[in-house]
Amino acid sequence: MKILKTVIIMSNNIDLKKGLDIPIKGAAALKTRKTIVPDVVAMKPSDFKGFIPRLLVKEGDKVLAGSPVLADKKTPGILLTSPVSGVVTGIIRGDKRKLLEVLIKTDGKQEYARTGIPKAEELSAGQIKSSLLKSGLWPSLVQRPYGIIANPDIKPKAIFVSAFSTAPLAANMDYVLGDEFNNIQTGVNVLSKLTDGGIHMSLSGNNNLSTPFHKIENVITHVFNGKHPAGNVGIQISHISPIRKGETVWTVSMLMLAAIGKYFNTGRYDLSRKIAITGPRAINPSYVESFPGISMKDISEFYDNSANDIRFISGDVLSGTNIGSEGFSGFFDNQITLIKEGNETELLGWAKPFRTKIFSSSRTYFSWLAPNKKYDLDTNLHGGGRAFVMSDVYGKVLPMDLFPVYLIKACLAGDIDKMEEYGIYEVLPEDFALCEYVDPSKNNIQDIISKGIDLMLKEMA
Amino acid sequence: MNESNNIETKKPALFEKGGKLGFLHSTTDAFETFLRVPATVTVKGSHVRDGVDLKRIMIIVVLALVPAALFGMWNVGYQHNLAFGTDWGFWKEFWFGFLKVLPLYLVSYIVGLAIEFASSQIRNEEVNEGYLVTGMLIPLIVPVDVPLWMLAVAVAFAVIFGKEVFGGTGMNIWNPALLTRAVLFFSYPSKMSGSAIWLAMKSGEKMIDGATGATPLTFASEGLDAMNHAGVQYGMSFWNMFSGTIPGSVGETSVIAILIGAVILIWTGVASWKVMCSSVIGALFVGWLGDIFGVTDIPAYYQLVMGGFAFGTVFMATDPVTSAQTEWGKWIYGFFIGALCIVVRLFNPGYAEGMMLSILLMNTFAPLIDYLVISGSISRRAKKVKVA
Numbered sequence: 001m002k003i004l005k006t007v008i009i010m011s012n013n014i015d016l017k018k019g020l021d022i023p024i025k026g027a028a029a030l031k032t033r034k035t036i037v038p039d040v041v042a043m044k045p046s047d048f049k050g051f052i053p054r055l056l057v058k059e060g061d062k063v064l065a066g067s068p069v070l071a072d073k074k075t076p077g078i079l080l081t082s083p084v085s086g087v088v089t090g091i092i093r094g095d096k097r098k099l100l101e102v103l104i105k106t107d108g109k110q111e112y113a114r115t116g117i118p119k120a121e122e123l124s125a126g127q128i129k130s131s132l133l134k135s136g137l138w139p140s141l142v143q144r145p146y147g148i149i150a151n152p153d154i155k156p157k158a159i160f161v162s163a164f165s166t167a168p169l170a171a172n173m174d175y176v177l178g179d180e181f182n183n184i185q186t187g188v189n190v191l192s193k194l195t196d197g198g199i200h201m202s203l204s205g206n207n208n209l210s211t212p213f214h215k216i217e218n219v220i221t222h223v224f225n226g227k228h229p230a231g232n233v234g235i236q237i238s239h240i241s242p243i244r245k246g247e248t249v250w251t252v253s254m255l256m257l258a259a260i261g262k263y264f265n266t267g268r269y270d271l272s273r274k275i276a277i278t279g280p281r282a283i284n285p286s287y288v289e290s291f292p293g294i295s296m297k298d299i300s301e302f303y304d305n306s307a308n309d310i311r312f313i314s315g316d317v318l319s320g321t322n323i324g325s326e327g328f329s330g331f332f333d334n335q336i337t338l339i340k341e342g343n344e345t346e347l348l349g350w351a352k353p354f355r356t357k358i359f360s361s362s363r364t365y366f367s368w369l370a371p372n373k374k375y376d377l378d379t380n381l382h383g384g385g386r387a388f389v390m391s392d393v394y395g396k397v398l399p400m401d402l403f404p405v406y407l408i409k410a411c412l413a414g415d416i417d418k419m420e421e422y423g424i425y426e427v428l429p430e431d432f433a434l435c436e437y438v439d440p441s442k443n444n445i446q447d448i449i450s451k452g453i454d455l456m457l458k459e460m461a
Numbered sequence: 462m463n464e465s466n467n468i469e470t471k472k473p474a475l476f477e478k479g480g481k482l483g484f485l486h487s488t489t490d491a492f493e494t495f496l497r498v499p500a501t502v503t504v505k506g507s508h509v510r511d512g513v514d515l516k517r518i519m520i521i522v523v524l525a526l527v528p529a530a531l532f533g534m535w536n537v538g539y540q541h542n543l544a545f546g547t548d549w550g551f552w553k554e555f556w557f558g559f560l561k562v563l564p565l566y567l568v569s570y571i572v573g574l575a576i577e578f579a580s581s582q583i584r585n586e587e588v589n590e591g592y593l594v595t596g597m598l599i600p601l602i603v604p605v606d607v608p609l610w611m612l613a614v615a616v617a618f619a620v621i622f623g624k625e626v627f628g629g630t631g632m633n634i635w636n637p638a639l640l641t642r643a644v645l646f647f648s649y650p651s652k653m654s655g656s657a658i659w660l661a662m663k664s665g666e667k668m669i670d671g672a673t674g675a676t677p678l679t680f681a682s683e684g685l686d687a688m689n690h691a692g693v694q695y696g697m698s699f700w701n702m703f704s705g706t707i708p709g710s711v712g713e714t715s716v717i718a719i720l721i722g723a724v725i726l727i728w729t730g731v732a733s734w735k736v737m738c739s740s741v742i743g744a745l746f747v748g749w750l751g752d753i754f755g756v757t758d759i760p761a762y763y764q765l766v767m768g769g770f771a772f773g774t775v776f777m778a779t780d781p782v783t784s785a786q787t788e789w790g791k792w793i794y795g796f797f798i799g800a801l802c803i804v805v806r807l808f809n810p811g812y813a814e815g816m817m818l819s820i821l822l823m824n825t826f827a828p829l830i831d832y833l834v835i836s837g838s839i840s841r842r843a844k845k846v847k848v849a
Binding site for chain 1: 496497498499502503505506507508510512513515516517520544589591628629630632728729730731733761782784786787839
């Protein structure tokens with residue numbers, strides 16, 4: 001058996017030639033500066049695609065960590081539960097009374113809702129599902145196509161996990177989850193009962209023999225070499241077993257896999273996590289120990305509080321969410337990136353032969369002369385929106401067997417048949433983030449793909 | 462006065478949308494963004510963006526064209542010297558050519574940009590920088606003596622009906638610069654072919670004995686002997702054709718200057734080396750076939766340095782908008798451009814140069830090539846799944 005596994009590891013080495021690592025300053029040092037007990041945390045239904053929230057609490061209600069707060073209107077049984085114990089202090093709504101945030105003021109005691117400790121080995125698939133649903137951990141299972149919350153009535157073809165991240169300044173997975181090995185193993189054991197196709201875990205070729213995760217059992221291991229987006233689970237799926245029409249697979253992040261395992265080991269809905277505070281505007285970028293949904297005020301010592309030109313991003317610079325200085329971090333994110341708003345003009349910038357502060361992956365500038373330089377990247381668009389002109393820049397950063405510009409144009413045209421043909425089932429907006437980054441025509445490509453996916457969801461429903 | 466009143470009473474600036482001269486928004490915006498990279502920040506998706514934009518890409522192409530343009534200017538004066546027996550020296554030759562080519566540039570840019578600005582205004586879009594390249598290309602692919610009004614008419618026709626009606630840069634089917642040349646060629650053939658058009662003449666000048674205004678292609682259609690003869694008599698050896706001291710359209714003669722441009726384009730990744738490479742392969746292949754089947758006795762590699770082949774391959778065929786979009790498609794597209802060009806040269810003695818028509822024809826077929834490449838890829842993927 002052991003020999004067999006070695007053979008599988010060797011035969012699953014996948015080299016990706018396409019991709020791009022954006023050289024941005026502000027990687028987090030591998031140390032945890034402090035533990036933050038947040039004053040208020042926010043639960044944001046928008047973190048979960050396909051979730052239509054129904055409130056289960058009202059202002060003033062007391063909740064424990066793991067108490068249900070929101071339920072899905074569409075699929076009964078899918079719950080979102082509170083990450084902390086405390087009191088519901090605010091229900092924030094936007095246009096058309098859309099529910100944006102549920103604010104919970106913590107009591108600092110972190111009491112957990114009591115559930116019996118389920119014995120992972122003895123549970124049937126049905127019992128595992130109901131445990132996950134009841135605990136509020138179910139929404140961490142993401143279903144592809146479309147990246148929506150997994151449908152509990154479906155048995156997926158397989159479950160995919162990426163054990164590394166290549167996104168700009170992403171949290172170091174080994175550092176963040178290295179001591180969660182047992183929880184991750186339990187998570188794998190539990191989830192493997194929900195599919196016949198097994199759990200596919202992808203490791204980075206940089207450390208596939210040294211990472212703690214190469215010892216995880218009960219998984220089919222794959223090794224990916226290459227630049228970003230090699231760590232994106234969508235890219236990995238397309239190389240391991242592409243999603244075809246009618247097929248369904250699930251993905252889960254390592255972070256949530258550990259949380260699932262912890263739940264089955266201890267009976268606690270414990271989402272405490274190490275969060276990397278990164279980016280060129282972060283002071284002493286490093287890690288904090290806290291929860292999802294923390295306020296940017298809680299990390300105020302990591303940035304210049306008098307500056308009003310900082311963009312607060314929950315997640316990475318490519319696919320993260322702009323949450324603003326008053327905002328709260330996202331459910332799935334264990335990274336916060338602080339960058340400068342690039343709202344300054346530059347005289348004849350596009351014509352200057354040298355612009356040493358600007359990075360370009362193309363050779364039209366001279367960034368290639370300093371391959372190891374890191375840049376203080378800001379949010380300037382560096383140009384204006386145009387029609388698609390260049391044809392080969394997008395494919396160079398998308399290691400998938402499809403034609404990016406044709407898929408993008410099919411999404412723009414809302415042509416369902418063409419979107420299917422060109423591979424809409426295989427992609428999520430995050431996979432196109434680098435296409436958007438390099439686009440000289442400055443189109444909002446992730447938004448285009450996202451709207452295409454929404455159209456598919458509507459038409460296929 | 463409270464705050465909301467303040468906002469209501471704040472009038473939009475003169476050129477902003479809603480302002481008094483708001484209809485000129487596109488124009489002022491174009492000048493504004495030309496002068497300064499705007500302060501626009503990302504709103505959706507990726508928070509940071511690459512430094513490159515279309516302005517940068519277009520300026521690189523313009524830069525790559527500079528060697529060919531400068532050489533072309535000098536060559537206009539040099540050819541004048543050869544034909545009329547004057548001896549001016551380098552700087553005077555260059556100055557003579559500069560004064561001849563400058564009006565072509567003025568006409569090309571003024572007419573083209575005026576239409577471009579007006580159409581952007583009508584579409585209410587930002588002005589696209591694509592015409593910077595088109596306007597740079599047009600004077601280089603026409604005979605230096607073309608009447609300016611003809612050029613103006615051709616530019617207007619090509620830009621309006623070849624580009625703007627499709628929706629501007631990025632949407633056009635044919636290369637607008639080549640379309641300009643095609644309009645000139647078919648509308649005013651007497652000014653676009655024959656051997657008298659390639660020289661810049663002052664009125665009353667007469668060519669000296671033993672001089673010709675004909676291009677090497679004219680001799681090539683008569684066979685290798687005629688070519689060799691021309692090589693000796695008129696200074697049209699292989700080396701002359703390679704370095705560019707021969708009559709022809711302004712920028713097309715010097716393969717050396719064009720190669721400098723090609724290196725810039727390929728190194729910066731602005732133009733596709735695949736198109737250039739396959740076009741050369743296609744030309745050599747048909748040239749070689751013509752040689753072994755006795756259609757011509759000109760060696761295939763001669764075809765690469767004559768006429769507009771090199772210029773078309775490097776600067777025209779590689780236009781990212783009108784060429785094939787898929788990587789395999791680029792190989793096919795380029796190959797047929799090179800091959801068709803030489804087919805025209807070998808089988809149509811009446812019209813010696815085939816580059817313009819072969820590129821325009823392949824522009825037309827580029828979407829079909831892409832369609833076939835993509836269909837092939839999709840059915841291949843479908844088969845792969847069935848096996849698995």
